[in-house]
Amino acid sequence: MSSVSSDVFFDDEKLQQGADENFVEMEVFDILDQARRENPALTRKEEITIAVNLCKEKLRLLSDSDEKEERTLRQGYLDKLIQLGLEKQTIDDEDGEKEEIVRVRGHSFVIQPIRGRNPTCEVCMTTIWKLMHAWRRCKYCGLRTHDKCTSSVGRMCASSLVTRRDFSLNMNICQEQGLAAQNYRCHECAHPLSFEESSTLEPRLCDYSGLYFCSSCHWNDQMTIPARVLHNLDSEPRPVSRASKQLLAMIDNRPLIPLAAANPMLIKLNSSLKRITRIRSDFLFMKCYFVSCRSARQLRILQYLCRHQHFVESADLYTMSEMRDIVSGKLLEEMEDIHQVFVKHITEECETCKGNAFICELCTDKQIIFPFSDNVSMCCKCLAVYHHKCFELRSRFCPRCERRSKRAPVDIDPNERL
Ligand SMILES: [Zn+2]
Ligand SMILES: [Zn+2]
Ligand SMILES: [Zn+2]
Ligand SMILES: [Zn+2]
Ligand SMILES: [Zn+2]
Ligand SMILES: [Zn+2]
Structure with a gap:
């Protein structure tokens, strides 16, 4: 100065x-x-x-x-x-x-403390001796490198892949094309690969992508494969490349698995999946009750869903962690508990919600029913609820719609004219 x-x-x-x-x-x-x-x-x-x-x-x-x-x-x-x-x-x-923060190829590398085990640098593949080397970790995908190696990282960050608008998970079970299709080279770094020679050239298959990698780009990490769990309820972890591991770890809690759309037969044949699907459709009806109920809002009742908040946004998508819990049986247990809390609020504890119940107009039974009750049907036009048997017996005749059409003889619904 x-x-x-x-x-x-x-x-x-x-x-x-x-x-x-x-x-x-x-x-x-x-x-x-x-x-x-x-x-x-x-x-x-x-x-x-x-x-x-x-x-x-x-x-x-x-x-x-x-x-x-x-x-x-x-x-x-x-x-x-x-x-x-x-x-x-x-x-x-x-x-x-x-x-x-050092930003390279979509990664955001943050300097790390010297505590803990010495990891391996994913760029130069040598040990990071924390006491001697400054090192960084990507705050999105977890990739670890020496501070000096960050500029040489070749792999794109998984975060920049999954945030792309056209991103979708690979839902095809490992379609291995053979080493020749890859010119006998690692898919990521183009290192030569061969089944015959020394172990440094050993090709490693990634079960998620169906591609071969060298031992630097594939560390035999094991992950549940989306396609396998979706098509076969097979949650067994399988070897994947580093890139696939980082991607799958990143999307683990994102609802990306379209179970019912991709595999309707599986749901029909599997009783616990059938029950899970039913509970999810109930949740959507129940949400309609909760949004117009002050006490439900005060109780923050939807927070019982915890990590399953997306269950009240759609009826079909699951996260990978939920898929594993479907296979282990844990998800159904969790959902039954939440379902019970919701049913109790709407049908027993809350006067506001009970006030929005239905009574079947097609019979003399005065018991209240809800869209999520067993053995009921809903008019798809006015959403009135009837006993399933009554509704079918009357060929899905809806007295409520009938009353409405009498009140307004000129039908102005443009969809009706099509
Ligand atoms: Zn990253
Ligand atoms: Zn390094
Ligand atoms: Zn490689
Ligand atoms: Zn209520
Ligand atoms: Zn009835
Ligand atoms: Zn109706």
Whole structure:
């Protein structure tokens, strides 16, 4: 830092202008102008330090007198100090961020602490000795590298793949094409591969992509394969490449598996899947009750769904972690518990929700029914609910729709005219 030269300190003439609010600004301008001439490479941060020191020194030299001029000056220096402090903070924050995150190929590499085990660098494939090497980890996909290796990372971050609008999971069971189709090279880094020679050339098959990789790009990580669990309820973990592992780990809690659409037969034949599908459709009806019920909102009843919030947004999609829980039986148990809480609120505990119940108009039974009750049918036009048997016996005749059509003989629903 350059020293503060004495010629900018108090002189009587300038003190006369003390009341001028620009005085402090001018003083700072002068000293920085001089400092820049002495050192043209001065950074803004260094300039701020010089200006701060100037203001502090001036404040120290000012007497405690309560004269108006001195008070104004004191306030001027204090204001300037605050402004400089804020500017320095902003620069520090930006510097901190720049230093903290290195962005390469969609990864955001954050510097890591030296605690814990020494991982392997996924770029140079050697051990990261944490006490000796600075190292980074991508905050999205978890890829670990030496600090010095980040610029050489070849793999795109899984996060930039899954956020693409056209992203979809591979739902085909491992369609291995053979090494020849890959020119006997690793799919990711093009390292030569061969079944015959030394083990460094050993090809490793990724069960998710159906492609072969070298031992640097495929560490024999084991993951549940979406296609296998979707088509065969097979959640057995299988070897996948590093890229597939990072991708599958990232999407584990995203509802991306269209179970009913992709595999309707499986649901028909599997009783617990049938029950899960039924509960999910019940949840959608129940949500309609909860959104118009104040006490349900106060109770935050939908939060019982926890990680399954998407169950009240659609009826079909599952996450990979839910698919594993379907296979283990855990999901059905969890859903039955939540279902019970919801049913109890709507049909027993809440007067508002009970007030939105239905009574079958096609018979004399006055018992209330709900869209999610057993053995009921719903008119697809007006959403009125009837006993299934009554509705079918009357060839799906809906008294409510009938009343409505009588009240409004001119049908203005444009869909009806098609
Ligand atoms: Zn990443
Ligand atoms: Zn490295
Ligand atoms: Zn490779
Ligand atoms: Zn309610
Ligand atoms: Zn009935
Ligand atoms: Zn109707």
